[in-house]
Amino acid sequence: MAAVKSGNVEGVRAAVAAGVGLLDELEDTSPLALAVEKNDVKMVEVLLRLGHRSDLGGIVVPLALAARNGDKRIAGLLLGQVSVMLSRMSSRVRSPKGRAE
Numbered sequence: 001m002a003a004v005k006s007g008n009v010e011g012v013r014a015a016v017a018a019g020v021g022l023l024d025e026l027e028d029t030s031p032l033a034l035a036v037e038k039n040d041v042k043m044v045e046v047l048l049r050l051g052h053r054s055d056l057g058g059i060v061v062p063l064a065l066a067a068r069n070g071d072k073r074i075a076g077l078l079l080g081q082v083s084v085m086l087s088r089m090s091s092r093v094r095s096p097k098g099r100a101e
Contacts, residue, residue: 004031007038009046022052036062036074044074054078 001020003011012031016022022031032052035043044062048054054062066075 001031001034004034004040004043004047005038007040007043009042012043012046012050016050022047022050030062033062033065036065036069036071036078039069039071039074041073041077044077048077048081054081 001012001015001022003009003015029037030052032044032047032054035047063075063078066078
């Protein structure tokens with residue numbers, strides 16, 4: 001997405017509102033991985049709010065990239081999303097009596 005490359009948060013929001021999928025233009029990297037690479041915290045926050053999963057990144061997984069770059073704030077945002085995803089997965093795997101299977 002050109003809007004991600006240029007740091008245009010409103011452009012990303014408008015594109016998603018118009019029906020453009022966050023991964024429609026996926027080539028060798030995802031919009032989230034690109035924002036992480038550029039250390040664009042605001043764009044990372046917006047993409048996560050818009051539903052971009054942190055475990056999707058094309059060749060480069062965003063969390064690994066943030067860790068490599070030493071960007072603690074972005075890594076924290078991504079880890080927060082991973083934690084939510086794991087919690088949702090865990091709640092789906094519970095038996096009727098509430099025990100994990």
